[in-house]
Amino acid sequence: MSSTKTISIPLVGLLLFLCCWTSTAKAAAEKEYYVKYKDPKQPISARIKDLMGRMTLEEKIGQMIQLDRENMTAEIMRDYKIGSLLSAGGSVPRFKATALDWINMFNTFQNGSLSTRLGIPMIYGIDAVHGHNNVYKATIFPHNIGLGATRDKELVKKIGIATALEIRATGINYAFAPCIAVCRDPRWGRCYESYSEDPEIVSEMTDIIYGLQGDIPQNIPKGIPFVGGKDKVAACAKHFVGDGGTIKGIDENNTVIDWHGLLSIHMPAYYQSIIKGVSTIMVSYSSWNGKKMHANRNLVTGFLKKTLKFKGFVISDWQGIDKITYPVHSNYSYSVFAGVHAGIDMIMVPYNYTEFIDILTDHVNNKRIPMSRINDAVSRILRVKFSMGLFENPWADQTFVDKLGSQGHRDLAREAVRKSLVLLKNGKNADSPLLPLPKNTSKILVAGTHANNLGYQCGGWTMTWQGLSGNNHTAGTTILSAIAAAVDPNTEIVYSENPDSELVESNNFSYAIVAVGEHPYAEMYGDSQNLTIAEPGPNVINNVCGKVKCVVLIVSGRPLVIEPHVGSIDALVAAWLPGTEGHGVADVLFGDYGFTGKLPRTWFKTLDQLPMNVGDPHYDPLYPFGYGLSTNPIQSS
Ligand SMILES: *[C@@H]1O[C@H](CO)[C@@H](O)[C@H](O)[C@H]1NC(C)=O
Ligand SMILES: *[C@@H]1O[C@H](CO)[C@@H](O)[C@H](O)[C@H]1NC(C)=O
Ligand SMILES: *[C@@H]1O[C@H](CO)[C@@H](O)[C@H](O)[C@H]1NC(C)=O
Ligand SMILES: *[C@@H]1O[C@H](CO)[C@@H](O)[C@H](O)[C@H]1NC(C)=O
Ligand SMILES: *[C@@H]1O[C@H](CO)[C@@H](O)[C@H](O)[C@H]1NC(C)=O
Ligand SMILES: *[C@@H]1O[C@H](CO)[C@@H](O)[C@H](O)[C@H]1NC(C)=O
Ligand SMILES: *[C@@H]1O[C@H](CO)[C@@H](O)[C@H](O)[C@H]1NC(C)=O
């Protein structure tokens, strides 16, 4: 008995010793290997604090930089600790790049970022503003003006879900969308990027953020940036604030409005975006009452960050800080000071990183910009990166490759096209509606510049920045092909881009479908002071309508001068910029579905009425905001 006891004491001691030794060694080993910021079980704030504590000024400034992918290398990412990249409109790894090309490009750059001392992954942004529109064979959805016409926020959320998947199909994790501009003047070349002139509709459409980033779980407080996993992307509400309110719709110009007007028209969609967890907000090139937004500390830091409690990061627009001065980039030192001081966290430089690094470092070393401002910027950027699980899943993989341009997404886009079309006139009088059109008839005419042009029907921000003309730039269905697929095989289709009267008169057409509108454009180039139908569109209307029953589709980013033509037109449809799925147009023209779209904007009579928005005194539109006739679908057997 006693022997057992005597033996047992050293044994217990030995066990104790072993036990203590192992746990000490384990602790030591953990101390060596355990890195708090890399531990996903730690709360995000603890991870940020730990990582920030390890970072040098150089590493912090690197996080604040976003560069375009052009001429970028993994070595630059590594050596300058660059925190973010982007693809500008049309900035692609190669012509007709596949999803795999994009993934490989992404991983090459990410490898550079992960090879740095702290291994902070980069975030990659792209203008995916109506689907993943830079990418060959992606699904192109209607531009926002068309989505505003649907009034369907559930649909818009689904488009967000689909767009996130297509973006992730190429490995990318950040979209510069949604544009929540409230366009108050259609002369602005970005008016089609705006859901509506009505702040309430724009606010509702911010539900697309739930689609892009995911639904916010119960345990995450409202207003905290949230991205729900590998099938979601960080979103960006833009452009803060008043971008759609500039004088005469001049792009990047001055928005003259009082504080109450700014708050009631241009700000509501920002409250909504923040509540819905938007990760980032992009600053507007425009000025508010003469002050450049990129230098507006009261609004960016004071109102957006302090009052609205936005916790994600604020990003500049492309060379946005360069444009604080005139001429552009003429006093870059001042630009960097003013932009960072205003509260911009990430700067879309987008090329000359050494210049930016040198200048910002100098501002910090000379205390013109306090370290607290740098820490605020970097902690916000890291918060977004942690919240989206980027440290755990930094690499692009092939999980979603088959989602790019998938049939399911094309079907969704087709539904969006159907719901976006607004019927403005149907028949010379109410008793003789022209629509829906019969599918089975002897001979029909399809005419106009926009009937057989996929590039035109997609508009700007498609494959390239300003958009393209023609059918071979990506995959999709033109309006003409959709009509051909919809009508009965017995129906003969005559197609002419620019028919003369003779062609129209010498044929016995049952009816004509005319598609005319605007040529593609995007920011800077899209402003128009005349808002006319592009040539020879007016001529096509004159040669066709009046001679044969005609339905005219206006394919455009905004209301155009149409009043002089309305009398001769039998049926008139605002088709906006529908994107790749032309079948949606035929679905409604031929009555498989009814027309349901409502004008998201006021349709003016004459240019001298502009700007004119719903609620204005002396409101005298051709078609008021909210207008839109409906048709019943034909019951097919
Ligand atoms: C990228 O490199 C090419 C070839 O050297 C050059 O022509 C182009 O200007 C560069 N682009 C930028 C943005 O620096
Ligand atoms: C990452 O870079 C290293 C060397 O810089 C290279 O050996 C490795 O293959 C790269 N990995 C990827 C996925 O590009
Ligand atoms: C607005 O446009 C006018 C005319 O082009 C120009 O002179 C002015 O500088 C612009 N203002 C701003 C703030 O961009
Ligand atoms: C840049 O702007 C700052 C601040 O307005 C001014 O002090 C400085 O002289 C300017 N530099 C140049 C080269 O114009
Ligand atoms: C970047 O800016 C620096 C400083 O202004 C200038 O010397 C250099 O030429 C610029 N680099 C490029 C590629 O433009
Ligand atoms: C289409 O019309 C032709 C001629 O009237 C007729 O022979 C044919 O059966 C019709 N087709 C259908 C599917 O109704
Ligand atoms: C489209 O076709 C035109 C004319 O046939 C050709 O010049 C162009 O390179 C083609 N573009 C693409 C993207 O294939």
Ligand SMILES: *[C@@H]1O[C@H](CO)[C@@H](O)[C@H](O)[C@H]1NC(C)=O
């Ligand atoms: C014209 O077409 C209609 C049917 O669309 C037919 O009834 C009529 O006979 C045709 N007239 C001529 C002159 O061919």
Ligand SMILES: *[C@@H]1O[C@H](CO)[C@@H](O)[C@H](O)[C@H]1NC(C)=O
């Ligand atoms: C209307 O304005 C656009 C854009 O400024 C221009 O390209 C076009 O030529 C103008 N059209 C007419 C008929 O003046």
